[in-house]
Amino acid sequence: MSENHEPQNPQMSEIATIVNVFFDPAETFEDLRRKPRFLLGGIIIALLAGLWGFALYYKVGETGFRSALLEQIESSPRTASLTSEQKNAAVNMQVNLQFYLRFAVPVFVFVSFFIGGLFYFLGAKAFGGSAKYLHGVSVWVYSAIPPSIVGAVANFSRSRR
Numbered sequence: 001m002s003e004n005h006e007p008q009n010p011q012m013s014e015i016a017t018i019v020n021v022f023f024d025p026a027e028t029f030e031d032l033r034r035k036p037r038f039l040l041g042g043i044i045i046a047l048l049a050g051l052w053g054f055a056l057y058y059k060v061g062e063t064g065f066r067s068a069l070l071e072q073i074e075s076s077p078r079t080a081s082l083t084s085e086q087k088n089a090a091v092n093m094q095v096n097l098q099f100y101l102r103f104a105v106p107v108f109v110f111v112s113f114f115i116g117g118l119f120y121f122l123g124a125k126a127f128g129g130s131a132k133y134l135h136g137v138s139v140w141v142y143s144a145i146p147p148s149i150v151g152a153v154a155n156f157s158r159s160r161r
Helices: 014-023 025-034 039-075 084-126 133-159
Strands: none
Touching: 014 025, 014 039, 014 133, 025 133, 039 084, 039 133, 084 133
């Protein structure tokens, strides 16, 4: 950042920032120091996380999900004394909860960006840095892009088998 701590214009576009985090991370993070931004990167990560949840449910299906839950309930010593109706009610509740959680995952991912950015910001301040909170969020988001994209590609390609 410049001596007067005025924000400068970024030298990379949002898309170039996403691509360059793979090929030139030093320049990418230097550009994020000039002008913190995280919206497009955050949207990509949140969409990948949400798509993974939907893809997993699509692959396993409701029947597979129900049978896995029922198997877990029946193998647990804590739930061994439940009646069949109580076990089915617990499975139904979990299936309904999972339906809504698949839609909430992108929201949880965005909340994690702001919490993680806070940790980066506080860490920088603890070591005498001059970064602002949005710099921490930017670093958190853009450092998560490579493992998120590589992990999503690996999971989606593995799930096709």
